[in-house]
Amino acid sequence: MDAESTTGSRAADADLVTAVAAGDQDAFAALYDRYCRQAYSLARRVCVDPEYAEEAVQEAFLAFWREPGRFDPDRGGFAGWLLTLVHHRSVDVVRRQAVHRKRNLLGGDEITAQALPAEPGADEKAMSRVVGGLVRKALGQLSADQRQVIALAYLGGYTQTEVSSITGLPLGTVKSRTFAGMKHLRSLLSTLSGGRRHENWMEVQ
Template structure:
């Protein structure tokens, strides 16, 4: 390692960030060496996924490279700034996962909307189509968080525990959303259709 690298070794965290703002790659490497472990540990604790945590860690330091000039020492230590960047990136990842989960759920609903192959009786076929149409319309009137748990349970075949694990939510929250969502569904579809909700 050259003199510049040795110089970076002795710089304080704040001085490293100032150097990174001047696009000093050695300074970024030194900051990474000091803090990538703790940043990764925080990400893996929050995401429970080592691959995603590694991506978050890389993204955190990429953001440091881009935004080092925005660091203000008077607002707090470099460590607090780094952990803040990491937390924001983790939140983005969690939101992305939930959006993807909802997309998968809606695709499942589309598949579930197809009538079963054994409906040779035209009246039964028509009734099933009507019921499914009403159910999809009723589901669209629910709050998003209630709709997702109901769709995962009834179209995805997941248990309450599996839904809680998949969405990263407490089991009690999932059960409450399920109960409130089903109550709302029964109100929306009316008395004539409550037996199939």
């Protein structure tokens, strides 16, 4: 996507957001249709479970509908802002479900639970959840600007060029924020995990 088309897309989004703020449901539907796939793709990477991902996307769009004024066009494009919101909601959904599972386990039949056969790959899945939890916790400690570009690249799977198009930021800015954010993220992960290295978890294209 070239600079001219990116600027045009951002302007079109801004017009739709203004219409949404005035209560225009058609404008809201247009933005939903435009970004729901990207939003779901990002949410699925965070939540893994498709139902949780759908819940996170619905919560994000509902939050936007209720408070469209939270979007500040001076800080970047609507797509980047929305996907950052989707990321936050996805993390919230994962946390809620973890609490729910823990309560069910504590309130359930311990003998029955112990008698259930172990799910294939359970150890690997448990480790994956731990790793994902550490990454999400570390991401939450980054600055908002760094967190946005890294969440899109690491969790959303977008290239830096695509992140530039989505956020409306110059490619150089995306690269510098990614570099600084990844350096900080590695330091945070090293602290959170007792010094183990995690570069392979954070490959940015």
